[in-house]
Amino acid sequence: MTDVAASPGNSNVASATPDTMSWDSRARRVMMIYLPLSCFVLILLFPFYWMAITSFKPNAELLNYKEHNPFWITSPTIAHIKHLLFNTAYPTWLKTTMFVAIGSTTLSLFASTLAAYAIERLRFKGSPYVGLGIYLAYLVPPSILFIPLATVIVQFGLFDSPMALILVYPTFLVPFCTWLLIGYFKSIPYELEECALVDGATRLQILRRITLPLAVPGLISAGIFSFTLSWNEFIYALAFIQSGANKTVPVAILTELVTGDVYQWGALMAGSLLGSLPVALFYSLFVDYYVSSLTGAVKE
């Protein structure tokens, strides 16, 4: 099932058939489907609601549940966000995170497109094993690697530099993207390339003018995955970066904003909200690619 576009259609058929047959009453459907579904949505979204509402609450309301209903804001304020943007290094952290995420995404897309093309299209002896090897690399978790990697980073003189993160993130991005793109290349008819080859095009021309343009949806979803994964990454950024200005948002919020015994919950939640927004926005723009490529990749 590499044809991802066909999946919504399939689902309707698959789900509608058992339903219509066992469809006793509307009430039963509400109890069995809509009620549990609403509970799921409520619980899955509640932390975000709580995060958002805390960001806009004045401190008086934030710590007083007796006089103010905690689920609502009576006098919203942007003081926390102002504090975050003007009294902390938050804009710098955002910039660093963006730089690291874009850098590592570009590098990973470059490396994994070529690798996926070689494995899927240039078929050579042992190409399935190379594919398997790259895939297995994804199963090596960062928690095992961060200590020896820290010494490698120090040896390369990259300690405390965003470059270290840009070079290290591809270790988990490349396996993922390669795996995704192999699936995509598979869905492009090989005949197109053969025709071009017969017409005298070179391999690189075929890659640039035929295969890549057709693989654009795959490249986009691989790009979104890489971007969100590098924005999300924590343990390497915590271990390899020391100075405040070079920290990424998740690490900086936890190590620079959490200070003392009295936590500034308003500012902390505002920081979390602002740090989540770029990823959430970016993702909502391409949500269809995202879901279909995820489901497509799983079906492989």
Next chain:
Amino acid sequence: MSVTTLPSRVVAARQPGWIVRLFDYKPFLIVMCLAPAIGLLAVFLTYPLGLGVWLAFTDTTIGQRGVFVGFENFQYLLKDPLWWNAVFYSVFYTAVATFGKFALGFWLALLLNNHFPLKSLLRAIVLLPWIVPTVLSALAFWWIYDPQFSIISYLLVDVLHVRSTNVDFLGTPWPARFSLIVANIWRGIPFVAISLLAGLQTISPSLYEAAMLDGATAWQRFRYITFPMMMPILAIVMTFSIIFTFTDFQLVYAITRGGPVNSTHLLATLAFQRGIAGGELGEGAAIAVSMIPFLVFATLFSYFGLARRKWQQGEAND
């Protein structure tokens, strides 16, 4: 094939240079294409993995080259109650969280597999916990678990009146352990649900039609069609989930940092505490390496899941 004739005409007009012809030599092109990916993985993954195993057998500290000490680090760990504690909690955390994620995720997948309006919007919403950086949602949970201002305590004490005092979520070992597991399940549900949903959609509707003609109940359809058909994908997704739950770091580091009294240390957070924060690189590496046997076990689990898939498709002889 009008698409392909257009570029080819351009090609014919130009005589390719020697570099272009070199790239047309297939073995060279293959090597060039694989070089960036393999190079990155070799330098920043394979080499550190080997180095990590080597470090685990040395007494390296930060700023000081270590010497080979054999199994000393591991012998020390076996006598260290904190290491045993981390092993216990890592296994417990993984087992309970994985069970919770799969039970709820599977249920959500079955719900989402029904036909109703705004289906794609709902799928997008459901994925949010998985998209948002873990540390940032962990902070939201930290605030939800606050000893004084927890919204859960507020609900239990002031709204529902089922308790008289606030819950001390993160101050005592067992509540802290379960609080972290709940946060982990919350974060893991979307991935499990969407992956299993994809699996559900590959099951042919004709199977259900045939079963219903034979008079199978809804439970029988689930037990004898849905569940066995989902086995291979369950095995894969579960292996992923087990590996990444067992080696989890961010959630625990963000919410409890291993406390109270080291009761919520996972092997990964203990390795960080000893290796990076404490400077004992050798010992930290040994703790990290001690995760490998558990991970190998999880991967074998997946292998047997896949083997079962072959058996189901009648390819037992290959």
